[in-house]
Amino acid sequence: MNIPPYSEMMLPTIQVIDELGGSGTIQEIADGVIQLLKLPESVTSQLHNPDKSSQTEVEYRLAWCRTYLKIFGLLQNSERGIWSFTDKYQRGMKLTSEEIIQNVRKTNKNSKKKVTNESPEAIPEPIDWRETIHQKILSLKPDAFERLTKRLLREAGFVQVEVTGQSGDGGIDGKGIVKIQDVLSYHVVFQCKRYKGSVGPGAIRDFRGAMVGRADKGLFITTGTFTREATKEATRDGASPIDLIDGDDLVDLLKKLRLGVSVRMVEEVEVDGPWFEKI
Incomplete structure (x- = not known):
């Protein structure tokens, strides 16, 4: 059995999160999709890039599903790694993976690379520090x-x-x-x-x-x-x-635990123009 492309796991991801009550951890979502698609262990145990990470190919493609759904506006994630629906999601809404993908491609107008089912390259991969x-x-x-x-x-x-x-x-x-x-x-x-x-x-x-x-x-x-x-x-x-x-x-x-890792927070300052005008 071949590993399904990320486009075929996008709607199952939505279904699983809905069944979880509108939110779930990455592991809960992955387990749900694997069970829903009835993926055997021979498929789920394949690593994406054994030389760089312990992430499986299925987990890698599911990460892109979440990324696309977040850019599309259906999902959001907290600092604790919990993924949940936004207000845009409505139970029973009719969606297709093609619609979501095309919308995200339009959102990323500055990208010169095309997104294919097997190589979603238009969006920067957010795991460099993990691989390092x-x-x-x-x-x-x-x-x-x-x-x-x-x-x-x-x-x-x-x-x-x-x-x-x-x-x-x-x-x-x-x-x-x-x-x-x-x-x-x-x-x-x-x-x-x-x-x-x-x-x-x-x-x-x-x-x-x-x-x-x-x-x-x-x-x-x-x-x-x-x-x-x-x-x-x-x-x-x-x-x-x-x-x-x-x-x-x-x-x-x-x-x-900050062992060998430094995390820097960026401060964003916004000036309230009308406040000064009222002085």
């Missing part, structure tokens, strides 16, 4: 990646962080304790996979087997991605819970 961070992580030496993992977990609230991976400790790379409001504490073991591919359910099951009786929770970190089956396995009923952090989550954490 991802490349930096992949280029780290093993001991540097170990130090990064320790620092990341400590900044996220872990204490007594230890890395044990070099001893081949049953697939467990490290352990730590998470304290909640200085009252409750949870023992957590973690595993880190620094590679470009996808983590399948087998790796999750093996990790769970290694953590049994040794921790309250598990944390699996990868610079790659998790397949849908791996995600389901991590949250399977009756099994020890395992939280997942993929490459994109890792980049977001570094940005949120």
Whole structure:
């Protein structure tokens, strides 16, 4: 089965957000579209550019769907990454992907490139900083990646962080304790996979087997991605819970914690002319 072009995922994106109640996270929307189009794991696990990002091809094309729908005026997104309908959206309104695409092309009059189903190039791709961070992580030496993992977990609230991976400790790379409001504490073991591919359910099951009786929770970190089956396995009923952090989550954490990332806010000043005239 071929990956649907972004034009064929545009209306399903609208349908899924509507079914979610008018808003949703990127992951919720992606899962909904994948389920709606009945895309198999062999399709959803394909990476867009393995050398630069852990983003899958489906996620990449869905990102362009959201971008087009935002420029068209139907979608908006918050700083927390929640996408929702604008007032322009009306349930039952008749739309076609061709209409949306043509409208966006007219909006981008300054673009000299044509937008095709497989290469939406008329709009600048807003992920350069993500790719840069991802490349930096992949280029780290093993001991540097170990130090990064320790620092990341400590900044996220872990204490007594230890890395044990070099001893081949049953697939467990490290352990730590998470304290909640200085009252409750949870023992957590973690595993880190620094590679470009996808983590399948087998790796999750093996990790769970290694953590049994040794921790309250598990944390699996990868610079790659998790397949849908791996995600389901991590949250399977009756099994020890395992939280997942993929490459994109890792980049977001570094940005949120300001580790190797600087964020500058631009101040916009608007002069109120009529105010001065009333003086």
